[in-house]
Amino acid sequence: MEDIRFTPGLLPSGAESLRAEVRAFIAEHLKGYPGVKRAKSWAGADPEFSQKMGAQGWIGMTWPKQYGGHERSFLDRYVVLEEMLAAGAPVAAHWVADRQSGPLLLRFGTEEQRQKILPAITRGESYFCIGMSEPNSGSDLASIRTKATKTDGGWLINGSKIWTSKAHMAHYMIALVRTQPQDVKDRHAGMSQFLIDMKATPGITVRPIRNMAGEQFFNEVFFEDAEVPDDALIGTEGNGWGQVTTELAFERSGPERYLSSYQLLFELVRALETDPSPADAAGIGRLAAHMSTLRQMSISIATMLEAGETPNLAAALVKELGVDYEQDMPNRAHEIRGVSPRMGGDGYEQVMAYMTMAARSFSLRGGTREIMRGIIARGLGLR
Amino acid sequence: MTGTSEMANILAETAGRLLEDHVTREVLGAAEEGTWPEELWRVLEENGLTQPLAPEARGGMGATFADAFVIAFAAGRKRAPVPLVETMAAGWLLGMAGIDVPSGPLALIDGSDGLDFSDGVLSGTAEGVPWASRAGHLVAEVDGTVLLIPSDAATISPDVNMAGDGRDTVTFAKAEPAASGLLPAKGSVSVSRLLGAVMRAAQMAGAMEWAVALTVSHVCDREQFGRPLAKFQAIQQMLSRAAARAAQARSAAETAFLALDRAGDDLANAEWDIAAAKVVAGEAADIVYDAAHQSHGAIGFTYEHELHFTTRRLWAWRGEFGAETYWAEEIGRRVLARGAENMWPDLTERQKG
Numbered sequence: 001m002e003d004i005r006f007t008p009g010l011l012p013s014g015a016e017s018l019r020a021e022v023r024a025f026i027a028e029h030l031k032g033y034p035g036v037k038r039a040k041s042w043a044g045a046d047p048e049f050s051q052k053m054g055a056q057g058w059i060g061m062t063w064p065k066q067y068g069g070h071e072r073s074f075l076d077r078y079v080v081l082e083e084m085l086a087a088g089a090p091v092a093a094h095w096v097a098d099r100q101s102g103p104l105l106l107r108f109g110t111e112e113q114r115q116k117i118l119p120a121i122t123r124g125e126s127y128f129c130i131g132m133s134e135p136n137s138g139s140d141l142a143s144i145r146t147k148a149t150k151t152d153g154g155w156l157i158n159g160s161k162i163w164t165s166k167a168h169m170a171h172y173m174i175a176l177v178r179t180q181p182q183d184v185k186d187r188h189a190g191m192s193q194f195l196i197d198m199k200a201t202p203g204i205t206v207r208p209i210r211n212m213a214g215e216q217f218f219n220e221v222f223f224e225d226a227e228v229p230d231d232a233l234i235g236t237e238g239n240g241w242g243q244v245t246t247e248l249a250f251e252r253s254g255p256e257r258y259l260s261s262y263q264l265l266f267e268l269v270r271a272l273e274t275d276p277s278p279a280d281a282a283g284i285g286r287l288a289a290h291m292s293t294l295r296q297m298s299i300s301i302a303t304m305l306e307a308g309e310t311p312n313l314a315a316a317l318v319k320e321l322g323v324d325y326e327q328d329m330p331n332r333a334h335e336i337r338g339v340s341p342r343m344g345g346d347g348y349e350q351v352m353a354y355m356t357m358a359a360r361s362f363s364l365r366g367g368t369r370e371i372m373r374g375i376i377a378r379g380l381g382l383r
Numbered sequence: 384m385t386g387t388s389e390m391a392n393i394l395a396e397t398a399g400r401l402l403e404d405h406v407t408r409e410v411l412g413a414a415e416e417g418t419w420p421e422e423l424w425r426v427l428e429e430n431g432l433t434q435p436l437a438p439e440a441r442g443g444m445g446a447t448f449a450d451a452f453v454i455a456f457a458a459g460r461k462r463a464p465v466p467l468v469e470t471m472a473a474g475w476l477l478g479m480a481g482i483d484v485p486s487g488p489l490a491l492i493d494g495s496d497g498l499d500f501s502d503g504v505l506s507g508t509a510e511g512v513p514w515a516s517r518a519g520h521l522v523a524e525v526d527g528t529v530l531l532i533p534s535d536a537a538t539i540s541p542d543v544n545m546a547g548d549g550r551d552t553v554t555f556a557k558a559e560p561a562a563s564g565l566l567p568a569k570g571s572v573s574v575s576r577l578l579g580a581v582m583r584a585a586q587m588a589g590a591m592e593w594a595v596a597l598t599v600s601h602v603c604d605r606e607q608f609g610r611p612l613a614k615f616q617a618i619q620q621m622l623s624r625a626a627a628r629a630a631q632a633r634s635a636a637e638t639a640f641l642a643l644d645r646a647g648d649d650l651a652n653a654e655w656d657i658a659a660a661k662v663v664a665g666e667a668a669d670i671v672y673d674a675a676h677q678s679h680g681a682i683g684f685t686y687e688h689e690l691h692f693t694t695r696r697l698w699a700w701r702g703e704f705g706a707e708t709y710w711a712e713e714i715g716r717r718v719l720a721r722g723a724e725n726m727w728p729d730l731t732e733r734q735k736g
Contacts, residue, residue: 001599004626006634008641016735086727262727270723276716282708285715289662292655292730293635299734300634320627370620377619380599380626 001381002313008296009303015079022083025056030087036350038088039263042256043217043358045166046090047124053084053091054124059098063106068119078255078302082295085259092166097121100250101128101174105195108235108243113195117172130251131161131175131196131221132244139371142187142241146223147178148194154230155179155194157203157223165365167206167219170198176244179237191240194232201226213357251366253301253315258294258322260362261329264355265291267348268333283336290325294318313379320372323363330356390446394435395453401426402461411692414464415547419517424465424488433467434484437474442484448643452585452636459586459700460593462693464548466490466514468582473522476575479648480529480564490518490534492553493704494573495525504557505530511703515539515551520561527569530560544703546695570651572713577650577657579704581643584636584660587668590697591629594675597690598622602678618678625674628667635660655717655733658710665707668697 029052030038037044053059061077063069084091102121105113120126137143146159157177167173173196180190198204203226208216235243265287272280297318304311333352341349341356363369377383405423414420427433435451437443451471458467466488473489490512492498498507505523515521516539521532536558544550566574599622602612612618639653639660646652672694676683683690701707718726 001596004630006630006637008634008638011735013735019731082731266723266726269718269726273719273722276719278712281715281719282712283715284718285658285711285713286662286666286707288714288718288726288730289635289659289711292659292734293631293638293663295730295734296638297631297634317627317630320623321631324624370616373620373623374616376623376626380595380622382599382602382613382619382622 002379004313004317004379006297006300006314007303009300011075011079011299012073015073015075018076019079019083021056022058022080025052026083026087026089030089033088035088035263035267035347036354037090039261039351039354039358040090040092041085041088041260041263042095043092043165043215044088044090045092045169047093047127047169049090050094050124050127052124053094054122057122059094059124060102060118060122063102063118063122067106067114068122070122074302074306075299078299082255082259082298085256086262088263093127093169094121094124095256096130096166096170097126097128097172099254100130100247101172103250104174104193104243104247105234107246108193108239109195110231110234112231113234117195120171126172127166127170129164129167129170129173129198129221131164131173131177133163134160135162135220139368141176141244142191143182144176144178144191146175148192148228150179151227154227155232157194157196157226157228159223161221161223162209163218164206164221165218167198167221168208168216172196173198173221174234174247176240179240188241190238191244192237193234193240193243194228195234196226196228196232201228203227212360213354248367249310249312249315252319252372253305253311255295255298257319257366258291258298258326261326261355261359262291264329264333264351267351268337271337271346271348280336283332287325287329287332294322294325297321313376316372316375316379319366320369320376323369323372327359327362330359388447388450391450391453394432394446394450395457397430398432398454398457399461401430401432402457402463406461406463408689408692411462411464411689415543420465423463427463427465427467428486433470433488434474436471437478437484441474441478441482442486443474443478448640452640455582455585455640456589456592456633456636459589459696462546462590462593462696466518466549468586469513469579472575472578472582475578476522476524476529476566477531477562477564479566482529482531482562482564485520485531487519488514488517490515490521490551490553491575491579492521492523493579494576495523498523498525498555500525500528500530503563504559505532505555506557507555509553509555511542511544511550512553513703514549515553516541517549521553522575524566524573524575527566527574529564529566531562532558532560536560544699546692546699548696548699566648568649568651570649570654572651572654574650576704577654580661580710581636581639581653581657583700583704584632584639584657584664587664587697587700588629588633588636590693590700591625591632591664591667591671594671594690594693594697595622595626595629597693598625598675598678612678621674622678625667625671628663628670632660632664632667635663655714658714661705661710662707662714665701668701672697 341353434443642653642656
């Protein structure tokens with residue numbers, strides 16, 4: 001059983017002056033931005049907003065300057081992320097690139113890939129999507145079938161990816177594909193990651209999939225003899241599983257795993273603040289207690305990242321706790337102030353309606369609740 | 384941070400070893416039958432673990448709350464059937480009020496509801512006072528005044544909580560304190576309740592860590608259908624959830640102890656973190672209690688098995704020094720009074736370095 005510790009940490013005082021800058025930026029650029037749009041949180045995309053953030057130096061903050069980064073600490077980055085999330089800023093366009101694709105290229109990419117790709121990400125101009133899930137491979141990611149076949153000077157990709165958020169607006173996908181047939185004895189062997197130019201590669205079709213909240217956010221992506229050059233390979237051929245595990249750790253470690261439904265808490269407090277009953281106060285207090293302790297744990301993870309640690313188990317724990325909290329928010333809100341929310345109702349009703357539907361995805365994206373608990377179980381020594 | 388200083392290392396090692404040696408199944412069973420664990424208390428006191436928080440000049444060790452966390456956590460982990468954390472908290476209160484700390488166990492009275500201190504005498508009734516009948520002195524805080532009262536100045540009617548730990552009813556009829564003194568500051572919530580709550584939160588975190596570890600070990604050993612229970616996904620899922628909640632409770636309790644050190648003279652500055660710690664510990668207790676017992680099956684429901692010595696205390700502690708609803712209402716009222724616009728800025732302000 002691994003020792004699971006979250007050393008309580010405080011953000012350094014420098015982080016607080018950055019916080020003031022971020023708040024001023026948000027106040028200026030998101031004035032009058034409606035609650036129901038803020039509720040989309042890190043699923044709300046606005047390329048113009050991303051470019052403005054890039055101009056502030058708030059994308060690729062921890063990356064080396066030679067690639068357009070700013071060599072700032074993980075704690076500074078943490079402050080920018082949480083302020084954007086608390087404000088419900090439309091950060092989706094660059095979110096994946098900043099969170100995992102860029103760091104993956106920094107870790108495993110070629111020098112040429114880094115020089116070509118990373119600076120545009122930091123400017124908020126280059127967006128990424130995640131090519132992992134397939135129609136027959138959800139939680140069982142190792143069962144993917146999309147394959148890359150070697151040609152002279154490149155690779156031919158055939159197959160499809162699904163639930164690909166923002167594939168329609170992404171410039172690149174980092175795709176996990178088979179470069180060797182599946183080996184029943186070693187399910188994690190024979191996979192590789194490719195950097196796929198979504199705009200310039202022939203043979204790619206993006207089909208939008210409407211979600212239950214009526215949004216067109218995720219897609220199915222088809223590859224039919226889509227040819228990519230040799231230098232599209234990321235890292236080492238056959239090392240895809242190891243690399244994707246690293247990528248998923250980036251994906252799971254941030255404050256977005258407990259702040260996605262903050263806007264509903266905000267609207268709920270606003271609806272109750274003039275005349276709260278003791279039961280209202282107790283209901284809000286429970287949610288506030290969780291938010292407060294989850295933030296502390298989240299800061300603790302940022303502190304571990306800053307110290308060069310790879311807190312994969314701790315990140316899985318916070319995702320488990322955070323998703324439990326943020327997904328339960330509509331139910332808690334319903335218990336405190338139950339309504340059948342109208343789509344044209346007040347701020348609380350609109351956000352409640354959206355969040356009740358959107359929250360279903362929280363325990364699916366980035367690894368299902370069951371997969372996360374499986375990771376924790378391994379840490380406990382149960383498997 | 385907690386548990387990282389040299390002092391904390393020594394305290395953790397000493398507390399862990401003494402409690403491991405002296406809180407045996409026999410001692411736990413006997414304590415429940417009314418036998419005071421004399422030897423356990425003696426070694427704790429001799430090693431200075433009962434008064435880490437009182438200043439040296441008043442008979443304590445002058446440790447920080449961050450250092451003392453490890454003792455409270457260990458007390459919960461080993462479910463010591465003595466008022467160790469209550470005595471620690473009472474010693475801090477006495478020290479802050481400029482009162483010399485007497486030796487022996489101290490009974491900490493939760494809040495001052497039902498008590499009246501006027502004209503230098505204390506009257507009224509306090510219920511559920513931990514081990515009042517075993518303590519030489521009772522410690523109460525009434526409206527910012529700390530009172531040290533000899534037990535023989537009160538009428539004590541013994542009672543126990545569901546774990547068999549002493550929770551007595553104490554009646555004062557114009558009792559004269561042996562000493563009294565003013566706290567430097569007083570917040571909106573009773574300081575004795577705040578201290579009791581933060582101690583319970585740390586004990587609960589310790590108890591939950593132990594319960595999860597014991598359960599992990601059980602499901603790895605116990606086989607059904609030809610394989611260890613640990614291999615069943617239903618078991619893995621249940622225990623993962625419990626372990627996550629236990630880790631959250633520990634993080635929250637450590638954060639609250641650190642907040643006490645930062646709060647300075649006015650403990651009200653730590654109220655938020657203490658309240659949050661007690662709320663999440665209470666909610667986690669339900670989940671850990673369920674997972675531990677469900678995984679153990681019928682053997683865990685027997686008196687013979689040691690699980691219940693921890694889980695019954697866990698449940699009892701949930702309700703002591705303010706249950707979840709009490710503390711949730713405290714902080715919920717604050718959030719609502721400040722309004723939605725201030726909720727996030729207030730949170731970041733509270734947790735800044």
